[in-house]
Amino acid sequence: MQTALAESLQHRADAAEAASILRACVHCGLCLASCPTYQLRGDELDSPRGRIYLTKQLLEGGAASARTRLHLDRCLSCGACESACPSGVRYGRLLEIGRSVLDSRSARPLRQVLARYLLRKLIPHRRRVRVLLMVARMARPLLPQRLRAHVPRRRRRAGSSAWPAPRHARRVLLLEGCAQAALAPEINVAAARVLDTLGISALRVPQAGCCGALTHHLGAEEETRAQLRRNVDVLEPLLDERVEAVLSASSACSAVLTQYGRLLAAEPGYAARAARIATLALDLSEVVAAEGDALRRELPPGRGAGVRVAFQSPCTLQHALQSAGKVEPLLRAAGYELTAVADEGRCCGAAGTYFLLQGELSVQLRDAKLAALQAGEPALLATANIGCLQQLRSAATLPVRHWIELLAARLDRG
Numbered sequence: 099m100q101t102a103l104a105e106s107l108q109h110r111a112d113a114a115e116a117a118s119i120l121r122a123c124v125h126c127g128l129c130l131a132s133c134p135t136y137q138l139r140g141d142e143l144d145s146p147r148g149r150i151y152l153t154k155q156l157l158e159g160g161a162a163s164a165r166t167r168l169h170l171d172r173c174l175s176c177g178a179c180e181s182a183c184p185s186g187v188r189y190g191r192l193l194e195i196g197r198s199v200l201d202s203r204s205a206r207p208l209r210q211v212l213a214r215y216l217l218r219k220l221i222p223h224r225r226r227v228r229v230l231l232m233v234a235r236m237a238r239p240l241l242p243q244r245l246r247a248h249v250p251r252r253r254r255r256a257g258s259s260a261w262p263a264p265r266h267a268r269r270v271l272l273l274e275g276c277a278q279a280a281l282a283p284e285i286n287v288a289a290a291r292v293l294d295t296l297g298i299s300a301l302r303v304p305q306a307g308c309c310g311a312l313t314h315h316l317g318a319e320e321e322t323r324a325q326l327r328r329n330v331d332v333l334e335p336l337l338d339e340r341v342e343a344v345l346s347a348s349s350a351c352s353a354v355l356t357q358y359g360r361l362l363a364a365e366p367g368y369a370a371r372a373a374r375i376a377t378l379a380l381d382l383s384e385v386v387a388a389e390g391d392a393l394r395r396e397l398p399p400g401r402g403a404g405v406r407v408a409f410q411s412p413c414t415l416q417h418a419l420q421s422a423g424k425v426e427p428l429l430r431a432a433g434y435e436l437t438a439v440a441d442e443g444r445c446c447g448a449a450g451t452y453f454l455l456q457g458e459l460s461v462q463l464r465d466a467k468l469a470a471l472q473a474g475e476p477a478l479l480a481t482a483n484i485g486c487l488q489q490l491r492s493a494a495t496l497p498v499r500h501w502i503e504l505l506a507a508r509l510d511r512g
Contacts, residue, residue, distance in 0.1 A: 099123045099150070104159030107199065116157055116195040122187045123150055129179035129189070134445045135172050138462055143169045146179040146189050153196030162204035170197055172456060174449040174463075175315060177417030181443075197317050210455075214316050217451050222308030222325065227280035244457055247492035250281060261287055262294035264301060270343045270385065271336060272300040273355075276308040278348050278484040285484070288506035289347040289382055295396050295509055296389045300345070305332045309351040310361070315450040326362055326372065334371045337378065344375055347382045347502055349483045350450070353418035355379035381415065382502060383482060387424040394431050398511050407434045408476040409501065410467065410490065412483035413445050425482060425501050432508040437474025444470070448489035464489055472496065480504055 099120045107113040129146040130136050136145035143152065143165075152166045160166075170193065179189050206214075220226050234241065234249045241249065270293065274286045290300040310325040333344060346352045359373030386393065409426055416422040426436055447453060447463030468490060471479050478497040481487050491498045 099125065099154065101154055101157055103157055106159065107157060110199075112195045112198065113157055116153065116192055116199075119188045119192045120150065120154055120157075122185050123147075124185050126184065128184060129182050129187075132178040132182040132443065134174055134176060134178070134447075134463055135459060137444070138459060144172055146173075149173055149193065149196070150187075150189070153192055153199075156196055156199050156203075162200050167200055167204065167206070170200065172459065174413070174445050174447070174452055176413035176445040176449065178413065178443055178445070181417045181420075194317070198319070201317060213455065214318075214451075217454065218313050218316055218318055218321060221451070222276050222310075222312050224274075224276045224279045224307075227277055231280060244461070248453070248488060250488065250491065259284065259287055261290050261302060262299070264299040266294070266297050266299040267340060268298045268342060269340045270298055270300055270345050271303050271333060271341055272382075273303060273306050273309065273344070273346045273351060275346060275348055275351055275484065276312075277488075278351075281488065282484060282500070285347050285500045285503060288500070288503045289345075292386060292393075292502055292505050292509060296386070296392050298342075298385070298389075301336070301341075303332060303336065309346065309354045311350050311354040312450055314354060314361070323362060323365065326358055327365065327368055330358070330362070330368055330371050330375060333375055337374065341378070343380045343385060344378045345380055345382050345385060347482075347500065348485075349381050349383070349412045349415040349419060349421075350485060352379060352381035353414040356419070381419055381421055381482075383415065383424045383428075384419075384421055386428060386502070386505070390428065390431065393428065393505070397432055397508055404433060404435045405478065406437050406474070406476040407504065408437045408439055408471040408474055408479050410439070410446060410471055410479060410481040410486060411442060412481060412486045413443075413449070415482050416443060425480075429480070429501060429504060432505050434504060437476045440470045440473065441466075442470075446486050446489050448483075448485035450485060453485075453489055453492075460489075464493055468494055 101117040101120045103113055103117055127147055133145045142148040149170055152169055173193055175190055220230055238246055238249050278285060293300045306329050308325055310322045313321040356376050356379045359376035362368045362372035411422055445463055446467040447460035453460040479490055479494060480499050480501045482501055487498055
């Protein structure tokens with residue numbers, strides 16, 4: 099797809115990068131069937147190919163219209179189209195650039211600006227999330243139904259809540275995250291306990307803040323780079339010869355950690371350090387899967403109760419990390435019976451802040467995903483990302499847990 103950049107964009111390196119990405123697109127349309135919003139709406143402009151055309155028009159000086167913004171905003175950035183694309187079109191990066199060009203040429207409505215500002219200033223800060231959660235729980239009866247569904251009730255923690263002290267030669271840095279640390283801290287504790295059982299000490303890094311995923315998805319690139327620089331300053335000095343990896347138990351955070359090198363490539367004093375962190379970045383599932391034999395030795399004998407579980411593989415695990423299929427064998431080894439899930443690649447509609455900014459589409463995607471997950475009559479649902487977990491819990495009639503909690507529960511029985 100040939101593109102003639104508008105004269106006003108000739109100075110932008112990212113515009114030239116976008117033109118290069120566009121040249122890889124051959125208009126085949128194989129991405130359409132994988133796109134969740136196209137599946138829902140059947141509108142070409144709500145497909146990757148349609149959004150590619152809209153971005154092309156922007157780069158060539160076309161109108162920065164509300165219509166263009168509507169369709170670019172409706173993209174979940176799930177990455178399914180990139181996995182399906184035979185030409186290797188870097189659609190996610192193209193969308194980032196398209197949104198940036200659009201924002202530079204056309205201001206958002208004030209209501210959208212305010213909503214995005216509040217999200218950026220609240221969610222990436224775990225203390226603020228805790229305060230917000232406390233207030234939301236008190237005001238729960240007064241909230242609109244759609245928001246009320248996303249306010250988690252207090253849960254009684256099962257198993258040990260103690261983070262194991264470092265005692266092994268093998269070590270990893272385990273980032274606790276922002277929203278996850280506030281909404282479900284038991285996930286990080288379970289992860290540390292499972293790793294400890296496998297002979298790996300998970301070191302807490304409380305000084306590390308948000309990984310940068312939320313502001314990145316909202317297009318606030320300077321805020322994102324500031325968050326990344328702070329994390330590099332905290333993490334990089336801790337990377338001694340015993341630290342094997344930098345981990346997150348949330349697949350969305352893991353995906354962003356692997357991009358630190360790219361996102362800070364132009365930052366003097368940070369590029370090489372960020373690249374080192376990106377090289378060591380792994381999702382929790384990748385580390386535990388690599389220790390599968392050790393895990394099987396530690397699990398109690400027998401298949402256990404054979405509890406039926408439906409596993410929702412997050413988009414970030416499937417597409418951004420290309421790590422699909424690692425969790426399921428671990429759950430089976432722990433004695434859980436996995437039920438079949440139709441259309442496994444479909445997004446649940448959480449997608450960072452998408453569930454708040456695109457409520458109607460998000461609810462439709464969530465309900466379709468829950469129908470597929472619950473069709474096999476499981477006893478509970480499992481996932482690998484805090485956003486997906488909260489999205490599913492907002493409407494599920496079954497318990498929803500992080501997969502690492504299920505492994506920790508079985509190890510406790512042993």
